[in-house]
Amino acid sequence: MKKNLKGALPLFLFLMISSFILIIFFNSFGTVKLSFKDILLIFFNKNPNKIYTNIILNIRLPRVLGSFITGAILAISGNILQLIIQNPLADPYILGISSGASFGAVIYSALTMIYAIKLPFGMESTAFFFGVFSTILVFLIAKEGKKIPILSLILSGVIVSFLFNSITTLFTVMYWKNLIHVNIWLMGSTASLTWKDCYILLFVLFLQIITSLLFSKQLNVLSMGEHMAVYSGINPEKIKIILIGINVLAVSIAVSKTGIIGFVGLVIPHIVRKVTGPYSSVSTFYSLFVGGSFLAASDFVSRTIFAPTELPIGVVTSIIGAPVFIYILKRERKND
DSSP states (O other): OHHHHHHHHHHHHHHHHHHHHHHHHHHHOSSSOOOHHHHHHHHTTOOOOHHHHHHIIIIIHHHHHHHHHHHHHHHHHHHHHHHHHTOTTOOTTTTTHHHHHHHHHHHHHIIIIISOOOOSSOHHHHHHHHHHHHHHHHHHHHOBTTBOOHHHHHHHHHHHHHHHHHHHHHHHHHTHHHHHHHHHHHTOOOTTOOHHHHHHHHHHHHHHHHHHHHTHHHHHHHTTOHHHHHHTTOOHHHHHHHHHHHHHHHHHHHHHHHOOOOSHHHHHHHHHHHHHOSOHHHHHHHHHHHHHHHHHHHHHHHHHTTTTSOOOHHHHHHHHHHHHHHHHHHHHHHHO
16 A cells, blocks of 8 residues: 555656646636746736736636636545445436536526525535435435445436436526526536635535545445445445535535536546556545646636637536547456
């Protein structure tokens, strides 16, 4: 284990430095193009141009950082879910968390914007509630006696996702004049991210990391199978509830801010564990930087390739993620 951690350190440092460089690079491009030097001067508060400073610090940087943090949240969540369920197909989108959370966010928008109902809780709380509800529903449908077969769990997740996505579409069609902005949001968008959103997402990310580190040993054992966990004196159900609960919270809040973004939580952890191995602590940190960089790069593509028109970020991640995942599956079958 220590050997693996030492071997992973150089690549980890490379990912950390390259992520920082990428964030600066992505801030350079937009309607107003700035040089690398200009960005650095703005970061160190030495650029006299107030317009450039405002563009970077109040518009581009929150979006780029928010995209990076969201990507990290989705990748870490996918990594933990895949280790718990012991299946590379597990991710927040397939297990119904994202669709439930997005449904909650749309319901909140409909009640507050159309019916002008003042709710005592915010969009994040509503998204979290429906994210939890959809997850519980998936597990209840998949449950066969005291066991939850992996195939049944994935199929149940797909069914529940279709159900919530259909109802969400129904709402947007019925109230399209009031919820026309929701259609773009449902395909994923980081355009409206603010510093406040970044702080909330950053808190959630720290919560994910701390939880995964605290339960890293239990998660490593659990990834080998429930029987191994029981023999090791671990209560697998308790660990599942804690870890799945934290990740439902994290994904639900991320979805309430950016909409549905697929394939990040599915493909990134799978690729990461091919490099790092199954150790949860190592794969968590790698997923953080790889997932964050991937979504930040996808956001960069979405806002520049057809500028000034913006492509939904979920479209970009799907176009890249789907072929990559097909290639991984084909390669694994050949190896078997």
